[in-house]
Amino acid sequence: MxxxxxxxxxxxxxxxxxxxxxxxxxxxxxxxxxxxxxxxxxxxxxxxxxxxxxxxxxxxxxxxxxxxxxxxxxxxxxxxxxxxxxxxxxxxxxxxxxxxxxxxxxxxGLAAAAAVDDRILDDEVLGALRTLTADPADLGSTDRFVTGEHKLPDAVRQRLLVDLDLFGIAHAVLALRNGAGRAEVSAALRAASALDGLLGGLEAAAAPVRYERLAGLGSATDEAVAARMAAAIEVVRAVGMIVDADVSAEAHLRRAVAWQRYSRGPVSRLHACCGADIARGSLRLWERAGGVPEAVEAEP
Incomplete structure (x- = not known):
């Protein structure tokens, strides 16, 4: 597994x-x-x-x-x-x-690439950006940045545009003006690029994939039940649902009952399976905490 x-x-x-x-x-x-x-x-x-x-x-x-x-x-x-x-x-x-x-x-994209690729923010690029903090260039358009009078050589300006574009240049210069070093400039570019929002979205979209892999194994061992429960929780949380994280015996039973009911409601096949796996895993945790399954089954 x-x-x-x-x-x-x-x-x-x-x-x-x-x-x-x-x-x-x-x-x-x-x-x-x-x-x-x-x-x-x-x-x-x-x-x-x-x-x-x-x-x-x-x-x-x-x-x-x-x-x-x-x-x-x-x-x-x-x-x-x-x-x-x-x-x-x-x-x-x-x-x-x-x-x-x-x-x-x-x-x-370019700002995000500079944030995750250490080769982009090398000494030449950082040096050029520091020059721009003391001697600003016209960032109003690509043409004005390239053709305007400035001490930065044309080749360096072209590289800044290729690697960062005007948006990345502006955010990097702002970070440097605020006393940032290389790591802080990278972090500023990452935040400005919206990369983390995309990565979070990919994690949410990948949750059903990981769940389906585990659900297909069919094992009833404690390890398998716990793994499927964790993967199922990822799936439902990815669409904004809340799963009680309390670890008390009462919470395990309460969660099992709630998600068993959810699995039988008008939900998709995926969510029905997830609800059942959350309920199954919660009951297994409840049993470990001293719960008696027969008592639950006997209730009307």
Whole structure:
């Protein structure tokens, strides 16, 4: 069983050409996600798009044969004003997600890549960014940054754009002005990029995959029952449900009864199975705490 539990959830990055699939792949691998080739067998799809969902994106999302998460890449280009482009992109993702019934997350891909790849924030890049803290350049547009008069060599400016783009440059410079070192700049870029929101979404989407693996084993050992219960709890929590974490005998029994009733209600097959596994695991814990199964079974 440990072999099955330890297998990573395999992720395939797909989407239309030009939307940043390679960047998103690099980001996810840098964050520790098991990304496989687009043609390889996978457990979960990450569908990358830019600006908005086109008809072909919608078809791919609604017809996917496996769990799928959509990523609005280049979220830093969504628009300025208000709380900033990523905040605007987050709201756009919410609306798009409602329209297709698939979770959609924003990502500022280049900033995220710089946050997870130590090779990007090297001495040359950090030195150039520190120069910009003391001698600001025009970050109003790519052309103005490249062609404006500045002490940074053209090649260095081009590299900053390739590696960070204007959004990443601005956030890195702000962090440095506040006294940040390399690690703090990386953390600032990670936060600005919305990477952690996407990773959380992938964890939620992967929960049913991990559960189905365990549910298919069919073992009734204490270890198997506990593992299926833990995986089932991940699934229901991923959709916002609360599972009582109290470890008292009374709480175990209360949880078992509640989730057994839930499993018999008008819920999907997946959630019915999860409810039953949470109930089964809770009863096993209750028995260990001194509960008597016969007494429960005898009650009307």
């Amino acid at each position: 440990s072999d099955v539990v330890g297998l990573p959830v395999r992720v395939r990055v797909v989407g239309r050409p030009g939307c940043g699939r390679r960047t998103v792949t690099r980001v996810l691998r840098g964050a520790g996600v098991a990304v496989v080739a687009p043609t390889a067998a996978a457990d979960l799809d990450v569908h990358v798009f830019a600006e908005t969902l086109k008809p072909e994106d919608r078809r791919a999302l609604t017809r996917s044969s496996r769990p799928v998460v959509a990523v609005l890449n280049k979220a830093d280009l969504t628009g300025f004003g208000g709380a900033g482009p990523v905040a605007a992109a987050t709201e756009r993702c919410r609306l798009l997600g409602e329209s297709v019934g698939v979770p959609v997350y924003p990502l500022a």
